[in-house]
Amino acid sequence: MLDIKAINAWKQGVLICKIKEYTPAIEANSYYFSHPDWGKNYFEACHRDQKFIELWQAVINRWDEKIVVDIGCGPGNIYASLKEACGEPSELIGVDVSLGALKMAKEIGYTPVLADAHDLPFISEFADIVMLNACLHHCDDMAKVLAEAARLVRPGGLLITDHDPQFTAYNFRGLGLLLWQARLPLYRFLKRGGHTSAEEQFWGLAAEVHHKPGKGITPQMYNDVLKPLGFKVNLYPHSHKVGAEVLEGNYGKLFGKCRLAQQLSGINPDTPQAALSLMCVASR
Template identity: 70%
Template sequence: MLHELTVKLPYFFATNNCLDSWNEDIFICKIINLTPAIEANSYYFGHSEWSKNYFEACHRDEKFIELWQAVIGSWQGKVVVDIGCGPGNLYGSLRKFCGEPELLIGVDVSLGALKMAQKLSYTSVLADAHNLPFISEFADIVMLNACLHHCDDMPKVLAEAARLVRPGGILITDHDPQQTAYQLKAMGWLLWQLRLPIYRFIKRGGHSTPEEQFWSIASEVHHKPGHGVTPKMFHEILEPLKFTVKIYPHNHNVGAKALQKEYGRAFWQYRLAQRLSGIDPNLPESALSLMCVATRQS
């Protein structure tokens, strides 16, 4: 079985200790530490209707595509790894603009989501992002979009992703909450919480029912006040691994201008919550997300 698997996906470790089974051409790897966060992500994104809602509602807009296309340029003929791929939003959004990868690997903990991604031409691998079952330094592009804040140990996942990048390759992360933007207090915290019944009422993607909203929130273990990513984390993890690191704060509405240090304006409810918490919403530290683009030195 190992020989058959490695012919289809030659970048697995040389032993089969990580391989558990093979389901409809999806590689299933052992998850040793099944945490509540992993269980929540598996359940939420494995739900066919919720996963479809997420696919249609999140990371599909014009500004998202513009920014990622500007960073990637072309992945034609390259080996690409999408960690936390979910139902395949990244490739689903960018495939018309960035060419065709030689190999597109999607990693997630949700079998249901991986089945959706597989229909978009992903080579799907069910695995824990904290312990990826691949050799080092084989990928031209490694992507983590809206992934780190779903993981228990964000620095560990970032380091694991970086391990896969070949010299000269790039690591891209985005749509993880910036810690300093979410230091919400008192009335700001209450206003932020009030968004949840509003989202349910308008049936926003990820929130169409109380159950869907519960599991959506449970999957985002670091999307809450006091949590999130910081520039320091990216520099401390990636620079010792010989990456050149560039950080771009942004509010999701500026597209490629984020790469010119424009971070835009958050929606009014976020700005108001920040004002009520003593945070100046006009600072780069108040931008909702950080994009990291890191190039491994040759």
């Protein structure tokens, strides 16, 4: 499965592959998720709720006897959340740029590979399921990473992405943009997860390259990248609250600061385009 030429070294039980260019985004993600406290906080708080599990289980069903690749795996949130619901893959490979996160993922069952998602060190078409959860918006070139992930999917396999911000939901302007920016000092004051200090907030935001107003994913990106590669593309907008009903077209109702920021920006919050994330389930 691995391209031997890409292997650089083994370090603390993690396979280290060559990274051609350490961009500011790669450095930020490596530093943030390797921090022992921040990585642990992320593992315990993010993508662990029942609605998340319900939705992903409905997409995957079971992954017994399957080869699974988790790109941008971090400390291992997806497997930790789904292992009881979906079973045990025959092989579970976790890819990330953070050595600290990969060491955590290894402890719960991943085969950890440190590599750049823009240039994955694997042969083509070997995986049954390739997953990128909350990954694309951390990468410099989202379309390139999506294409690289798609390259690994065998005929009949699945490519799944989720929890990347939808461009049309976060295209804040005017008063809406000011409200959105004002949340950051409030989060620090409340010591909200991911914002417990100015340093943690700085590096967390630096890691999220495309999670800001005027950036994000679009249906066009998925269709432009995946359809020419032979994928059937299904897209599901949602706001993280309705579980498996997302697959039936229920994208959930938006509340709180996001709803108000959208209204102040001229965005109708009661539309699919206002849903915070755009899940992609693509079959080859």
